[in-house]
Amino acid sequence: xxxDARDITRALTRISHEILERNRGAGDLVLLGIPSRGVPLxxxxxxxxxxxxxxxxxxxxxxVTMYRDDxxxxxxxALLPTQIPAGGIDGKVVVLVDDVLFSGRxxxxxxxxxxxxxxxxxxxxxxxxxxxxxxxxxRADFVGKNLPTSLVERVKVTLTGVDETDAVTIQGVVGS
Amino acid sequence: MxxxxxxxxxxxxxxxxxxxLLQDGVIRDAADxxxxxxxxxxxxxxxxxxxxxxxxxxxxxxxxxxETVDTxxxxxxxxxxxxxxxxxxxxxxxxxxxxxxxxxxxxxxxGHCDVYPIGAVTVGLQGERLAELGAMADSAARVRVFSDxxxxxxxxxxxxxxxxxxxxxxxxxxxxxxxxxxxxxxxxNEGELSGRLGLAGWPAxxxxxxxxxxxxxxxxxxxxxxxxxxxxxGSVDIVRWAKSKGVDVTAEAxxxxxxxxxxxxxxxxxxxxxNPPLRSQTxxxxxxxxxxxxxxxxxxxxxxxxxxxxxxxxxxxxAFGMIGLETALSIVQQTMVDAxxxxxxxxxERMSYAPARIGRVAEHGRxxxxxxxxxxxxxxxxxxxTVDPSESASLSRxxxxxxxxxxxxxxxxxxxxxxxxxxxxxx
Amino acid sequence: xKRHLLSAADLSRDDAELVLTTADEMRSLxxxxxxxxxxxxGRTVVNLFFEDSTRTRISFEAAAKRLSADVIxxxxxxxxxxxxxxxxxxxxxxxxxxxxxxxxRHGSSGAPHLLAHSGWVRSSVVNAGDxxxxxxxxxxxxxxxxxxHLGESKPGGLEGRKVAIVGDVLHSRVxxxxxxxxxxxxxxxxxxxxxxxxxxxxEGWPVETSYDLDSVxxxxxxxxxxxxxxxxxHGGFFPTAREYxxxxxxxxxxxxxxxxxxxxxxxxxxxxxxxxxxxxxDSDRSVIxxxxxxxxxxxxxxxxxxxxxSEPAVGxxx
Numbered sequence: 001x002x003x004d005a006r007d008i009t010r011a012l013t014r015i016s017h018e019i020l021e022r023n024r025g026a027g028d029l030v031l032l033g034i035p036s037r038g039v040p041l042x043x044x045x046x047x048x049x050x051x052x053x054x055x056x057x058x059x060x061x062x063x064v065t066m067y068r069d070d071x072x073x074x075x076x077x078a079l080l081p082t083q084i085p086a087g088g089i090d091g092k093v094v095v096l097v098d099d100v101l102f103s104g105r106x107x108x109x110x111x112x113x114x115x116x117x118x119x120x121x122x123x124x125x126x127x128x129x130x131x132x133x134x135x136x137x138x139r140a141d142f143v144g145k146n147l148p149t150s151l152v153e154r155v156k157v158t159l160t161g162v163d164e165t166d167a168v169t170i171q172g173v174v175g176s
Numbered sequence: 177m178x179x180x181x182x183x184x185x186x187x188x189x190x191x192x193x194x195x196x197l198l199q200d201g202v203i204r205d206a207a208d209x210x211x212x213x214x215x216x217x218x219x220x221x222x223x224x225x226x227x228x229x230x231x232x233x234x235x236x237x238x239x240x241x242x243e244t245v246d247t248x249x250x251x252x253x254x255x256x257x258x259x260x261x262x263x264x265x266x267x268x269x270x271x272x273x274x275x276x277x278x279x280x281x282x283x284x285x286x287g288h289c290d291v292y293p294i295g296a297v298t299v300g301l302q303g304e305r306l307a308e309l310g311a312m313a314d315s316a317a318r319v320r321v322f323s324d325x326x327x328x329x330x331x332x333x334x335x336x337x338x339x340x341x342x343x344x345x346x347x348x349x350x351x352x353x354x355x356x357x358x359x360x361x362x363x364x365n366e367g368e369l370s371g372r373l374g375l376a377g378w379p380a381x382x383x384x385x386x387x388x389x390x391x392x393x394x395x396x397x398x399x400x401x402x403x404x405x406x407x408x409x410g411s412v413d414i415v416r417w418a419k420s421k422g423v424d425v426t427a428e429a430x431x432x433x434x435x436x437x438x439x440x441x442x443x444x445x446x447x448x449x450x451n452p453p454l455r456s457q458t459x460x461x462x463x464x465x466x467x468x469x470x471x472x473x474x475x476x477x478x479x480x481x482x483x484x485x486x487x488x489x490x491x492x493x494x495a496f497g498m499i500g501l502e503t504a505l506s507i508v509q510q511t512m513v514d515a516x517x518x519x520x521x522x523x524x525e526r527m528s529y530a531p532a533r534i535g536r537v538a539e540h541g542r543x544x545x546x547x548x549x550x551x552x553x554x555x556x557x558x559x560x561x562t563v564d565p566s567e568s569a570s571l572s573r574x575x576x577x578x579x580x581x582x583x584x585x586x587x588x589x590x591x592x593x594x595x596x597x598x599x600x601x602x603x
Numbered sequence: 604x605k606r607h608l609l610s611a612a613d614l615s616r617d618d619a620e621l622v623l624t625t626a627d628e629m630r631s632l633x634x635x636x637x638x639x640x641x642x643x644x645g646r647t648v649v650n651l652f653f654e655d656s657t658r659t660r661i662s663f664e665a666a667a668k669r670l671s672a673d674v675i676x677x678x679x680x681x682x683x684x685x686x687x688x689x690x691x692x693x694x695x696x697x698x699x700x701x702x703x704x705x706x707x708r709h710g711s712s713g714a715p716h717l718l719a720h721s722g723w724v725r726s727s728v729v730n731a732g733d734x735x736x737x738x739x740x741x742x743x744x745x746x747x748x749x750x751x752h753l754g755e756s757k758p759g760g761l762e763g764r765k766v767a768i769v770g771d772v773l774h775s776r777v778x779x780x781x782x783x784x785x786x787x788x789x790x791x792x793x794x795x796x797x798x799x800x801x802x803x804x805x806e807g808w809p810v811e812t813s814y815d816l817d818s819v820x821x822x823x824x825x826x827x828x829x830x831x832x833x834x835x836x837h838g839g840f841f842p843t844a845r846e847y848x849x850x851x852x853x854x855x856x857x858x859x860x861x862x863x864x865x866x867x868x869x870x871x872x873x874x875x876x877x878x879x880x881x882x883x884x885d886s887d888r889s890v891i892x893x894x895x896x897x898x899x900x901x902x903x904x905x906x907x908x909x910x911x912x913s914e915p916a917v918g919x920x921x
Contacts, residue, residue: 063628066642066911076912078621079628116637368804374712374736374776377803443720444713490690492711492734 003145003168008128008159011144012041015126016048018142023093026053028121030089032062034098034110035080040161041128042097058085062096062117067109082113089118095142099157101127104138129168131155178594182209186218186554188544190520196223198550201592205546218554221587224524226258226289226551228531228540230321230428231350231404231476232501234260234291236282237275238267243481243571245282245291248501250569251479253288253596255501256553256586259532259540260289264296265326271296271307273315280317288596289589292535295319297338297349301327306338313345320536323350325404326451328386330356335390339399346536348426350402353386353411354378354452363492365438365453373441375491378453380408387411391418391425402534403427405478407452409462416471426534428476429463431507432498436460436576446487446494447576450480467526468517474531477504481572499570506582509557514583539592550593559585569602606918607719607728608905611739611784618917619746619787620758625904626747627756630897632669642911643672649702651693652678652731653709658871659731659741662895663706666902672910675700690714694723702726704910712736712776727909727918735774741870742780744901746788748894749825752866762789767819769795769851770829770878771840773802777870778829782810793819797851799840800831816851820860827868828853828878844877854880858888866890 003011023029026049033042039061046059063080065071096110107125114120126142131149147170149155154171158164180199187193195206197213229252235243245262252260262279264270270279276293283291295312299305301324312319322342329335329351338349359382364370366377387403391414394401406412406427415427432450437457440448448454466472480497487494500507508527512518518526524543532541542548562581565573589597596603607613614622632638648667652660660676667674677697690709697705704727707715712734719728732738746761754760766785772778772794785792786809793811794801805812813819820826831851833844841847848854853867861867867879867889875881884891909915 066640066907071642071911072913074912075914076908076910076916078916079625079907082628082631112641116639117635366803368807371773371802371804372779372808374734374779376735379803444716485689488691490709490711490714490717492713493690 001167001169002147005166008144008166008168011128012044013048015142015144016045016052019045019095019124019126020049020052022141026055026057028092029057030085030087030092030094031057031059032094032096033059034096034106035061035063036162037099037157037159038097040159041099045097045126058087060085062110062113064106064109064113067112069105069109084117089114089120091119091121093122093124094120095124095126097126099128099159100155101125101130101140102133104134104136107138108136128157129155180210180213180593181216181590181595182206182213183216183218183223183554187222189224189524190222193219196544196552198552198590198593201550203544203546203548203550203552216554216588220558221554221556222520223544224256224520224553224555225528225542225544226540226553226589226591227256227505227527228535228537229257229260229477229479229501230474230531230535231325232260232262232479233265233481233497234262234279235266235481237278241483241571245279246286246288247569247571248479248481249283249286249288249291250602251499251501253589253591254569254586254602255503256505256555256589257501258289258551258589258591259292259537261292261294261321261535263325264294264323265301269296269300270294271299273308273311276312276317276319277315288602289591290540292321292537293317293319294321294323294350297322297324297329298334303327303329303331303334306334306341309338309341309347310345313347320345320347321350321402321534322347323352323404325350325352328352328354328356330386332389332393336393336397339394339401340397343399348400348402348534350404351386351390352404353383353390355382355386358382363449364441365455367438367456369438369442373444375441380410380455380459383408383452384410384414387414391415391423394425395421395423399424401425405430405433405452405476406463406466406472407433407455407459409459412462412466412471416466419471426473426530427471428474429467429472430476430478431500431504432576433463434460434467434511435507440576444491446489446491447498447574447578449491449494449496450498451496464511464515464517467512468522474526474534475504475508476531477501481570482574483572487574497574499568499572499575501570502568503563503575503577503582505555505586506584509584510582513557550590552590553586554588556585556587557583559583561585606909606915607715608739608909608918609715609719609728609730610737611742611780611787613739613918614784614787616787619743619784621917622743622901622904622908623747623750624758625908626897626901629903629907630900633896633900638669639671640669641671642907643667643670646672646703646910647675647701648672648704648706648906649675649677649697649700651697651705651707652676653714654679654732656708656732658895659708662898663731663902665899666906669899670903670906672906675702690717691721691723694718694721698724698726704729704906706731708732710734727915729905729909732776734776736776737780738776739780739784740898740902740905741777742784743905744894744898745781745827745868745870746784747897747901748868748890749866752890753824753864759789761785764790764824765793765822766790766825766827767793767795767823768827768829769816769853771800771831771835772796772829773800775829781827782808786810793823795819795851797841816857817860820857821862823861823865825866825868826853826861827870829870830872830874831878833874833877848877852878852880853883855882858883858886861888868894871895
């Protein structure tokens with residue numbers, strides 16, 4: 001195990017502060033979690049921001065299934081929920097939230113999805129884990145933990161709400 | 177001098193093997209076989225009298241794209257038939273002496289089996305007025321069987337008149353029993369499946385109601401009646417009841433109605449589209465029982481050739497009908513003989529003696545005895561074959577038995593002592 | 604391996620629920636400024652309509668276009684079809700054009716089945732209505748509409764719900780598909796019609812039947828009225844249009860017998876005054892207009908699930 005529940009809590013608290021600091025407050029922020037695990041992460045960040053700023057930051061989800069570049073390589077996948085908060089994203093600072101940043105393709109798909117929904121003022125990326133091995137020129141603005149890994153390893157994130165516990169583990173060989 | 181054939185060791189009607197001599201068109205005592213007789217070793221084969229099909233569509237004149245008298249009679253010979261009755265729904269309709277004589281002549285010229293044209297009951301099959309039945313009876317074709325098959329003589333008065341009129345020349349009306357109003361746009365048997373498939377139903381009662389009416393009419397005016405392609409259990413019951421009352425009615429069943437059911441329509445493959453339609457398993461069993469106990473007198477093929485494009489389309493647009501001359505005997509073997517319902521003597525009665533009697537032809541449907549015309553079929557009941565439509569002699573390929581393994585094989589067919597089929601192939 | 608949607612029976616319960624949840628996501632697309640998703644970019648969908656139907660064809664066209672597919676419309680009028688070209692030749696032409704999916708509406712029951720199994724085309728076949736056989740996407744959009752109102756948009760939401768389908772069941776492909784699909788989703792279906800308009804053998808279907816509309820209405824959670832053509836009178840299916848409406852039409856008085864939550868549906872087009880009166884069609888209970896909107900989302904879901912990946916996620920076997 002690389003991160004336990006308390007590590008995750010601390011990381012999320014730190015990320016929340018960093019976002020607020022860089023953005024100079026919560027004013028035009030919108031948090032969009034990428035399903036499945038990006039969504040509970042986005043919610044927890046929003047909760048911490050509310051505690052600090054006394055202000056409810058709009059939270060939603062952004063499903064990227066339709067925009068994946070490997071759509072045609074597997075059988076058609078079930079869609080996950082896309083819920084854009086009431087104020088929309090035009091002119092807002094959208095913070096995409098995901099659990100693991102790896103090749104960067106998911107985020108590229110998310111950027112395309114956002115493009116069809118509106119025109120944000122800026123898009124930032126917050127991830128719990130950055131495991132390296134980018135295949136596209138994508139980088140995270142806010143990182144919970146940098147985790148250098150080899151390609152044969154698998155990074156597994158579990159979060160209460162979706163799974164039983166909060167944990168980040170690395171599994172030795174793909175498939176084990 | 178034409179060839180004589182000495183057939184050795186053949187089981188006549190499946191009985192004890194003996195020898196047969198076919199010479200100068202008749203069956204002779206094998207002891208008198210000439211030295212130059214062609215010898216056929218028929219060990220393991222049975223001999224049946226040349227089969228007679230009382231219900232065939234040869235399509236000529238008019239639909240030579242589907243079949244001609246020549247190709248149809250080739251298929252007949254390969255199926256073991258030495259005589260076929262050709263239905264009248266050609267183009268032009270066989271409702272005059274001229275057309276029936278044309279068909280008769282075409283049959284003689286082709287020479288593969290005897291062709292007895294059936295005359296239409298009504299002009300143009302329109303069901304409005306009688307055709308010149310007498311002229312057709314007196315013609316060279318000597319028509320004795322009259323039918324509007326394809327359509328029903330539904331008008332009760334017209335049917336009565338037809339039944340009465342043909343008594344003058346010992347003719348018989350062969351009715352295609354289908355109440356037209358109850359079967360408008362009908363596509364398949366009406367039942368649970370037709371409702372699920374969204375195909376308009378052809379209810380059994382549309383057949384049974386006409387048969388019931390016709391047997392009562394025949395009784396009232398004292399005529400013979402023949403019922404084509406009986407397909408339902410209810411129809412069998414009505415015919416049985418009519419016979420018990422002494423009505424002079426005969427009935428036929430087609431091989432496909434002895435084997436196939438309406439469940440095949442679930443594929444939407446129009447190869448299974450036929451009129452009357454394939455029915456339920458209960459109906460199939462009632463037909464077999466009726467054929468076994470003699471309620472149904474004969475098997476007739478209702479061989480109905482159609483060109484490819486008339487079957488290679490959606491169900492509702494497809495033509496009704498299946499070919500059947502080459503598979504009939506095998507189907508009867510499988511459904512009746514191998515099932516223990518009929519022996520070969522029974523097959524001879526239902527596929528040769530009785531149809532010839534109903535059609536009033538003296539030269540066919542004769543027993544295999546010395547002095548009788550040499551119309552004989554040699555058949556191997558132990559063989560099996562897989563049905564390959566491309567091997568058919570018919571011009572059409574619409575057989576529902578494609579790819580099925582069927583028992584039996586026609587080895588040779590003799591028409592008045594001349595071989596039309598030898599070693600399973602056209603001679 | 605290509606799969607097809609020819610009959611509502613092609614969908615398992617999981618398949619059907621997947622279509623509903625996917626359609627739910629697709630529906631929200633209508634609220635966005637850019638009503639387009641790239642999922643079927645580069646795919647070609649052909650609308651092969653042998654029967655006139657502007658409404659259904661437009662619905663499929665909108666669905667395909669919103670998924671960025673290319674759409675080719677092939678309709679019976681003004682094409683070689685009207686000159687009697689066969690289904691086979693039309694199909695071969697489409698195959699030559701490289702269709703990925705063929706949406707077919709035809710007057711003959713079984714025509715889509717023939718297209719799917721004949722080997723003439725390699726594309727997925729979607730049945731948009733064949734004769735009096737089936738109309739699976741209509742059943743899906745009807746189920747979706749019910750699921751949103753009665754099922755809280757949750758999996759298993761239609762379990763135990765009572766649906767009454769009223770009208771010319773004998774000639775209705777919508778009734779057939781709905782009866783099958785609703786039963787798959789766990790709902791209880793009652794078909795209501797005069798005896799002449801119920802098919803022989805209906806005892807074998809997984810439904811209840813009734814000749815008495817008034818006894819069925821109070822228990823229903825959803826009432827679906829089917830179109831009844833006045834011309835059926837000439838086939839003797841009922842004596843007059845007036846007698847039909849009196850015994851089987853949904854009017855204001857009958858509407859008052861419904862429970863508060865019960866919705867009224869109709870696949871369209873309606874024959875106002877025959878099976879349904881104007882006041883019912885325009886009432887708050889009526890979700891008829893919504894059915895049309897849902898049609899696009901449901902058809903988007905079907906097209907996406909059949910064509911969006913390397914192989915279909917739902918549908919019947921080849």
